[in-house]
Amino acid sequence: MKRFFVCLLIMILVCQTGKVYAFQRIVTSHIISNVWYENIFLIADKVDSMATKNFTVQVGELLYNFPNWYNSKFAPKLFYEDINGDELKDVIVALISGAGSGISTKEIHVLNHVNDPYTRYEEVPVESxxxxxxxxxxxxxxxxxxxxxxxxxxxxxxxxxxxxxxxxxxxxxxxxxxxxxxxxxxxxxxxxxxxxxxxxxxxxxxxxxxxxxxxxxxxxxxxxxxxxxxxx
Incomplete structure (x- = not known):
């Protein structure tokens, strides 16, 4: 557990340097909870000064990779809330698919929280x-x-x-x-x-x-x- 948080701290420090390296992994958004297994981090490769790709969602020690996710500009929005009424909080990620003068388009992803009997998160479709x-x-x-x-x-x-x-x-x-x-x-x-x-x-x-x-x-x-x- 200690090693997990040390690695995470290193990633956050790298993110704040502002330097760009090939395949640099950064934390683009995060939610910090009072309990460690509800800490959520959205991690991705830095493409340039604004864009990120190849995302990983980390919830506690659980890791879910989404190599096709892409965020064009600014930081993605990250939420942790039950939205299907099963009393289990779900992970909601809103990526920016396009941004510019008068433009701000989003791409929505939802990871439903499942407990059957072990906790896991499963991406499900969302109508655009x-x-x-x-x-x-x-x-x-x-x-x-x-x-x-x-x-x-x-x-x-x-x-x-x-x-x-x-x-x-x-x-x-x-x-x-x-x-x-x-x-x-x-x-x-x-x-x-x-x-x-x-x-x-x-x-x-x-x-x-x-x-x-x-x-x-x-x-x-x-x-x-x-x-x-x-x-x-």
Missing amino acids: INDALKRLVKMERKGDEITVLIGNKKYVVDYLKFGYQYSDDPPGVGSREDYKPKNGVLYGYTTVFVSIPEAGIGSLKVKYGWDGKMYKAESVTFKKEPFKITTH
């Missing part, structure tokens, strides 16, 4: 925000009015009231995204925009539920103002 919106939301534009249809609910937005430079482009989604758990539920967020991502006219909030095989969008709500999100 884009796939959920294609399935549950319809949008159309007539003149300056943009209509958002979600089930039996209809929302109408006047594009001109936002004061953006005029554009007759149709509404779009997906350039700004975020995922985070709240009160035991996983949510996804994105902005509805016209022409360019900065021209936000509203936001969509996706509520996820566990169906026994994957986290799938159960409902979507629309708010008539842009979703403000940070890139890191």
Whole structure:
């Protein structure tokens, strides 16, 4: 156990030097608990000054490798919360798949906590925000009015009231995204925009539920103002 923490400390110190070496392993995000077996570290190879790849999730002494994970910029978001109602905390990782002017797209990964009878973590599928919106939301534009249809609910937005430079482009989604758990539920967020991502006219909030095989969008709500999100 002592050796484990010494190795971990070395990794953290290397991370803070700011020097880049080939295949340098760094801690990109972490959650420290009062009990050692709930300490969580997200470890990856440093590609350049911002990007990381080839991730390892460490929970206590358990290690899970994900060689195909990639984070383009800033630090990934890491959460530890029960989101499927089994009273076992799950690991949620939100990687940044794209970042730039008006852009912040995310890639979500969930490791369900399983105890059968030994503790382990198992990555399970999560429906992406884009796939959920294609399935549950319809949008159309007539003149300056943009209509958002979600089930039996209809929302109408006047594009001109936002004061953006005029554009007759149709509404779009997906350039700004975020995922985070709240009160035991996983949510996804994105902005509805016209022409360019900065021209936000509203936001969509996706509520996820566990169906026994994957986290799938159960409902979507629309708010008539842009979703403000940070890139890191």
